Amino acid sequence: MGNKVSAQASVDIKSVQNLGTPPPECPMHNNANTKPVKEAEKPSECPVQHGNSSETKKPSECPVQHGNDINPYNMMPPANQQPAPDQPFSLPTNRQVSSIPRAMPDGSTEFWVYPSQQMFWNAMLRKGWRWKDEDIKQKDMEDIIHIHNANNEQAWQEVLKWEALHAKECGHPRLKSFGGKATQYSPRAIIRSWLGYELPFDRHDWIVDRCGKDVRYVIDYYDGGEVDNKFQFALLDVRPALDSLDNVWDRMKVFYMRYRYELIGDKENSKLTN
Structure with missing residues (x-):
């Protein structure tokens, strides 16, 4: 193959x-x-x-x-x-x-x-x-x-x-435990489906030990098409669960950094094309 x-x-x-x-x-x-x-x-x-x-x-x-x-x-x-x-x-x-x-x-x-x-x-x-x-x-x-x-x-x-x-x-950080929840769609996956996107074919919840503190991560697996030469085909949506203030703050920080990066990138591209 x-x-x-x-x-x-x-x-x-x-x-x-x-x-x-x-x-x-x-x-x-x-x-x-x-x-x-x-x-x-x-x-x-x-x-x-x-x-x-x-x-x-x-x-x-x-x-x-x-x-x-x-x-x-x-x-x-x-x-x-x-x-x-x-x-x-x-x-x-x-x-x-x-x-x-x-x-x-x-x-x-x-x-x-x-x-x-x-x-x-x-x-x-x-x-x-x-x-x-x-x-x-x-x-x-x-x-x-x-x-x-x-x-x-x-x-x-x-x-x-x-x-x-x-x-x-x-x-x-170390992985403490995990479990599959394929039939329990995350709120984010459900909202995406309302917008016309496909539902994930699987979901995992991972509990990470952050030096004595348990942090839950939600992982949604989406079909990415053909398997590549590294045996990867799934598109992963990995993020901390919104079950603690620390996780909410992390999600907000990453959202801001992504938005700022995209905004700067758009400005740089605009300069190059003008």
């Missing part, structure tokens, strides 16, 4: 976008494809500036008590790496460590882990999808995983742009 991803993969990723990231790897689950990350295997650097060079990047350990069916950090059941009974082809079970740091109670740095292709397949089935109704191929699952991961990385980078307003207050 080269740099182009099939339309089937794009449709499938939209239909399961609200799945979020499955529970982080847990060494106590004792799966055949799961093992604790040894100290020597931990990457030495974090792609996000944390302000503390002594922290190391490592996958998140099991965040919940065993015996609970639902992980409160991402509202997902335990990871399932077992093939489905009628699965038409085998799928890899390897998982990629994200660049998104997770808030830990002890202050250590751990990183969210993306689902494997097998986990994503099982999650799709659990949500009601049936592969027999689709002309899906093994390569499509690989594309879906790439799109899923790219969307999450893109969302985190957008969050960091907002968090830059508080860089002096906190230089290492």
Whole structure:
């Protein structure tokens, strides 16, 4: 498929976008494809500036008590790496460590882990999808995983742009929890639809730990058309939720800066054309 991803993969990723990231790897689950990350295997650097060079990047350990069916950090059941009974082809079970740091109670740095292709397949089935109704191929699952991961990385980078307003207050924001709300449109998305714009195909709410302060972000995912060579196709509308005075003030500051930038840009263009 080269740099182009099939339309089937794009449709499938939209239909399961609200799945979020499955529970982080847990060494106590004792799966055949799961093992604790040894100290020597931990990457030495974090792609996000944390302000503390002594922290190391490592996958998140099991965040919940065993015996609970639902992980409160991402509202997902335990990871399932077992093939489905009628699965038409085998799928890899390897998982990629994200660049998104997770808030830990002890202050250590751990990183969210993306689902494997097998986990994503099982999650799709659990949500009601049936592969027999689709002309899906093994390569499509690989594309879906790439799109899923790219969307999450893109969302985190957008969050960091907002968090830059508080860089002096906190230089290492971390993602604490998240959940999908695909059927609960945000007020902004509803107002946009009244104006003739399309509704988002998904919505996530992310809770970011700003050095001890919880900040909720709303992320609306819109169809951006064809998938590019970085496996990005969604247009993301990321902003702090209007549930605190700090968030309202941040939204007002960014609105002013955007308006001022556009106004200055229009004046400069006018000078060049005159």
